[in-house]
Each structure stands twice: as C-alpha cells, then as structure tokens.
Amino acid sequence: MNYFAFLAEHGTTLLLGTVTTIKVLVCSMILYVIISMIFGLMRLSKNPIIQGTATVYIEFFRGTSLLVQLFWVYYVLPFFGISLEAFIAGVVALGLNFGAYGAEIVRAGILAVPKGQWEAAHALNFSPAKRIKRIIIPQIFPIILPPAANLTVELLKATALVALVTVVDLTFEAKQINSITWLSAQSFGTALLIYYIMARLALVPFLRWLEVLAARKVGRGKA
Amino acid sequence: MEMGFRWDFAYEILPQMLLATLNTIVAAGVGYAIALVVGLFFLLGQRTPYKIINIINREIVEFIRSTPLLIQLFFVYFVLPQFGITLSAWVCGMITIGLHFGTYLSEVYRGALEGVSKTQWEACRALNFSTIYTYRRIVLPQAFPIAIPGMGNYLVGIFKDTPLLSTIGVAELFHAATAVGGYNYRYLEPYTMVGIIFLILSVPAAMWVRRLETKVNVAQGKIKQ
Numbered sequence: 001m002n003y004f005a006f007l008a009e010h011g012t013t014l015l016l017g018t019v020t021t022i023k024v025l026v027c028s029m030i031l032y033v034i035i036s037m038i039f040g041l042m043r044l045s046k047n048p049i050i051q052g053t054a055t056v057y058i059e060f061f062r063g064t065s066l067l068v069q070l071f072w073v074y075y076v077l078p079f080f081g082i083s084l085e086a087f088i089a090g091v092v093a094l095g096l097n098f099g100a101y102g103a104e105i106v107r108a109g110i111l112a113v114p115k116g117q118w119e120a121a122h123a124l125n126f127s128p129a130k131r132i133k134r135i136i137i138p139q140i141f142p143i144i145l146p147p148a149a150n151l152t153v154e155l156l157k158a159t160a161l162v163a164l165v166t167v168v169d170l171t172f173e174a175k176q177i178n179s180i181t182w183l184s185a186q187s188f189g190t191a192l193l194i195y196y197i198m199a200r201l202a203l204v205p206f207l208r209w210l211e212v213l214a215a216r217k218v219g220r221g222k223a
Numbered sequence: 224m225e226m227g228f229r230w231d232f233a234y235e236i237l238p239q240m241l242l243a244t245l246n247t248i249v250a251a252g253v254g255y256a257i258a259l260v261v262g263l264f265f266l267l268g269q270r271t272p273y274k275i276i277n278i279i280n281r282e283i284v285e286f287i288r289s290t291p292l293l294i295q296l297f298f299v300y301f302v303l304p305q306f307g308i309t310l311s312a313w314v315c316g317m318i319t320i321g322l323h324f325g326t327y328l329s330e331v332y333r334g335a336l337e338g339v340s341k342t343q344w345e346a347c348r349a350l351n352f353s354t355i356y357t358y359r360r361i362v363l364p365q366a367f368p369i370a371i372p373g374m375g376n377y378l379v380g381i382f383k384d385t386p387l388l389s390t391i392g393v394a395e396l397f398h399a400a401t402a403v404g405g406y407n408y409r410y411l412e413p414y415t416m417v418g419i420i421f422l423i424l425s426v427p428a429a430m431w432v433r434r435l436e437t438k439v440n441v442a443q444g445k446i447k448q
Contacts, residue, residue, distance in 0.1 A: 063426040064418045067386040068397060072418060075410040079227075153289060160291035164390065171294055184301035192290045192298060199289035 006186045010177050014187075017173030018194055024087070024159045024169060028094035029152060035099025036148075040106025041132070054103065061100035067161055069093045074165040090162030098155050102148065109144035110136060141214035149207035153199055160195070170194060233412040236403050240416050243399030248424075250313075250395050251382040254320035258381065259374075261325025266332045284326045292323050293387055300391045316388040324381050331373035335366040368439050375432035379425055386417075396420060 042054035061069065070093040077084060084092065113136055121131040163171035174191035178184050268280030287295070300315045310318075339362050347357040389398035400413035 059426055060422065063429065064421040065383040065386045065397070067389075068414065068417050068421060071397075071401075071410075072414050075404075076414050079411045157289070157291040160293045161387075163293075171291065174294065175297065178297070178301060184298070185305060188294055188298040188301065191294050192286075195290045195294065196286055200285065204289075 003186060006183060007190070010181075010187070010190075013173050013177065014170060014190055014194065017168065017170035018198070020087075020167065020169040021159055021171075022198075024090055024094070024162055024167065025156055027091045028098065028155060028159065031091060031095030032098035032102050032155065035095055036102025036106045039099060039103035040110065043103060043107045044110055058100045058103050061097050062104075066093065066097045066158055067164065069097055070161055070165055086162070086165050086167045089165055090159075090167050094155065094158060094162070098151060098158070101151055105144050105147045105151065106140070108147075109140035112143045113139050139218055142211070142218055145207070145211045145214050149204070149211065152207060153203060156199055156203055157195070228415070229409070229412060232407070232409060233416060236413060237416070239399060239403060240396065240413070240420065243394065243396040244420055244424075246394055246399075247382070247385050247396040250316065250320075250385045250388060250393065251378070253317050254324065254385070255378050255381050257317055257321025258324035258328050258377070261321050262328030262332055265325055265329035266336075269329065269333060284329065287323055287326045292319065292384060293390065295319050295323060296387060296391055312388070312392045315391060316393045320381060320384070320388075324377055327377055327380075328374065331370050331377070332366075334373065335370035336362065338369040339365045368442065372432055372436035372439060375428075375435060379428050379432060382425055382428070383421065 039054045039057060042050050043058065045051045045054070070090065073084065073093045074086065074089040077089075117135055117139065118131065121135045126135065159169065160171040163169050163175065166172070170191055174187045177187040181187070265280060265284055268276055269284075271277065296316065296319045299319045300312065303310060303315070343361055343365065344357065347361050352361070385395055386397035388395050389401060392398070396417055400410075400417045404410040404413045
C-alpha cells in the first residue's frame with residue numbers, strides 16, 4: 001500500500017485524534033498558566049505557610065515523573081473515591097506538572113522586575129493588590145514569555161502521554177492504526193509529522209506573536 | 224477491595240521495586256552517556272563551515288526536539304524491524320533517549336562555547352595557537368563549567384523520562400509497578416512507591432544541580448556571593 005492510500009484510509013482518524021490533542025493542549029495550557037501565576041506569587045510570599053505550600057507543591061511535581069503523576073491521577077485517585085474521566089485526568093496531571101515548572105518561571109520573572117518599580121508603586125500609595133496587578137504583572141510578560149514558550153512546546157509534546165490513560169488523541173490513534181495494519185512507519189511517521197507541524201507552524205508562531213505583543217505593551221520593540 | 228494504603232503489601236513488594244529502581248538508574252545512566260556523545264555530533268554538524276550540513280543538522284535537531292519522545296520510541300521500536308533490524312526494547316529505548324536528549328545537550332554545548340568570550344579566540348590567534356590547541360587548553364576549560372548546570376539538568380530530565388520506556392516493555396521501575404499492580408489488582412501502593420522513589424532520587428539531584436549553577440555563576444562573576 002502506498003502512502004497516499006494510507007492517508008486516504010486513515011487520514012481522517014488521525015485528524016480526529018489531532019483535534020483531541022489540540023483540546024488537551026488548550027485545556028492544560030489554560031490550567032497551567034493559572035496555576036503558575038498563583039504558585040509563582042505564593043512562592044514569593046513572606047508568610048512561611050503560603051511559601052512553604054508552594055515550595056512543596058513545586059518540588060513534588062518537578063521531582064516526580066509526569067507519567068507517574070498521570071497514572072496516579074487516573075488509576076490511584078479512584079481508590080480515594082475520586083474517579084476522573086480520562087480526558088480530565090490527563091488535563092489535570094499536565095496542568096499540575098507544568099504549573100510547577102511555570103511557577104518557577106513566574107517567580108523568576110517577578111524577581112527580574114526592577115526594585116525601583118516596586119518602590120515607586122509604594123511611594124504612590126498603591127495597594128499591594130494594585131501594585132501587583134497594574135505595575136508588576138504587565139512588566140513580567142516580556143520576561144517570562146520566552147521561557148514560557150519553550151515550556152508550552154514541551155507541553156504539546158507531553159500531551160502524547162495522555163494516550164496511555166486511554167484518551168483517544170493523535171498518539172492513541174497512531175498506535176491503534178499500527179496495531180491493526182502493522183504499517184508502523186506510516187502511522188507513527190505521520191503522527192510525528194503532525195506534531196512537528198503543530199509545533200513549528202502553529203504553536204511557535206503564535207507564541208512569538210504573543211512575545212511581540214507583550215514587548216509592545218510595555219513600550220519595547222517596534223510599535 | 225480494601226481501601227486505603229496497605230503497608231504490609233507495600234512492604235511485600237518493596238524488594239521488587241528496589242530491584243527495578245536499579246534498572247531505571249542503569250537506563251538513565253546509559254541513555255545519558257549516549258546523549259552526551261550524540262550531542263557532540265550535533266554540535267559538530269552545527270559548527271562545520273559547510274552551510275548545507277548546518278541546515279540539515281538544524282532541521283534534524285528541530286524535528287527531534289519538537290516531536291514527543293513517546294512516539295519516537297514507538298517509531299524506533301516498531302519501524303526498525305520492518306527494515307530487518309531487530310533490536311531489543313532496551314537497545315531501542317537507549318538509542319531513542321540518546322538521540323532525543325542529544326539534541327538538547329548540543330544546545331547546552333553550543334551555549335557554553337558561545338559563553339566563552341570572543342577575545343579569548345583572538346588572543347589565541349595572536350599567539351599563533353593551533354585551533355585544536357586553542358580548544359583543548361583555552362576554550363574548553365572555560366566552556367565546561369558553563370555547561371555543567373545544563374548537563375546536570377538533562378541528567379535529571381532523562382531520569383524522569385525513563386518511565387516512558389515501560390511502554391515498549393523495558394523492565395524499569397514503572398514497568399515493575401504496573402506489572403505488580405496488575406497482578407494484585409492494586410495500583411495504589413506500587414504507583415505511590417514509584418512516586419516516592421523518584422522524589423527521593425531526583426529532588427536531591429536537582430538541588431545539587433542548582434547548587435552547581437550558583438557556584439558557576441559566582442565563579443563567572445555573574446552574581447555576588
């Protein structure tokens with residue numbers, strides 16, 4: 001069977017899988033961004049309990065393997081009476097894992113904002129919440145977006161793991177086609193190509209655009 | 224089914240888990256050794272004066288870096304036999320991990336070489352040192368400390384990605400946990416123990432890498448002690 005015949009027969013299945021992969025990516029991206037913001041700020045708190053909680057969370061999720069976390073959420077949580085659907089379990093595990101890495105990026109970004117900005121906001125009698133929201137957060141985006149972009153590409157790659165907890169994504173479909181037809185080169189090769197296209201032609205340009213946008217917002221870069 | 228963590232069961236499977244941990248450590252070590260060497264080859268491809276090799280090299284690196292390790296594992300494991308090359312799951316796993324992380328390590332090497340100031344090269348040229356001598360005695364001794372934190376990070380990274388090897392049947396820690404769990408219909412203890420073993424091994428390793436990083440930065444004068 002030549003490659004075009006293969007695509008004609010299995011292309012739709014792979015594309016449907018790709019849609020699921022994109023869904024997993026978008027959901028876990030939203031979750032990880034929220035978690036990174038919260039825990040990145042908590043990590044800088046002066047309250048030892050808040051800071052300690054964030055540190056334990058970050059070290060725990062960065063110290064263990066994503067696959068282990070994923071299986072734990074999907075197969076072990078039911079022992080405690082929490083049964084999550086495969087898709088939700090995948091998104092939760094990805095969000096928690098990448099949130100831990102993202103929190104460190106946010107923390108570093110906040111620390112990179114010049115001290116004078118904090119002092120000026122203080123001198124102008126801004127409330128702590130307003131200081132963070134109006135002065136610090138807008139300035140951290142140009143700093144954190146480049147490393148966050150790398151992390152997001154890693155996230156796209158990591159979404160492949162949800163296939164192992166029975167989410168019917170691109171990887172799952174490729175594996176399925178492989179086990180039916182034994183056309184391994186075609187099925188896995190196509191999957192690799194689709195991941196590559198998603199990363200290089202969609203995700204990376206989108207993230208670069210965000211970087212430019214963020215730089216423009218604070219008056220850096222070309223208008 | 225009994226709820227809650229069963230300590231007696233955990234104790235019973237502990238020897239099995241520890242034995243499998245050894246396999247995980249071996250897999251990470253061998254994969255890392257291969258990645259270190261593969262990284263050098265990608266670095267060479269990047270630094271040769273031939274444009275066409277540079278471009279091909281860059282595209283290969285980009286491709287490997289932007290596709291999931293899991294599918295790369297499947298690809299190597301299932302496709303090579305179709306070309307008459309039948310390798311064991313272990314060998315496939317080690318090759319794939321070596322290739323995948325080799326691309327990352329080549330970036331670490333590149334960053335380290337670029338971290339050595341250009342004036343060092345100019346001084347060597349002025350002193351009429353050969354290129355090889357310049358690398359061996361001047362550039363590499365300065366680049367190596369810069370590369371150490373990145374290299375350490377990827378050692379920890381490889382260690383944390385070894386559970387993926389279980390998907391092609393390499394008998395490492397996660398594979399053992401799945402097998403034990405399936406046999407006894409209890410996943411709580413095995414998977415929890417895998418998590419704890421990973422924590423025990425990788426948190427100190429990561430802390431050690433961070434300490435190294437600070438040391439290197441201090442030595443380079445980037446931050447004050």
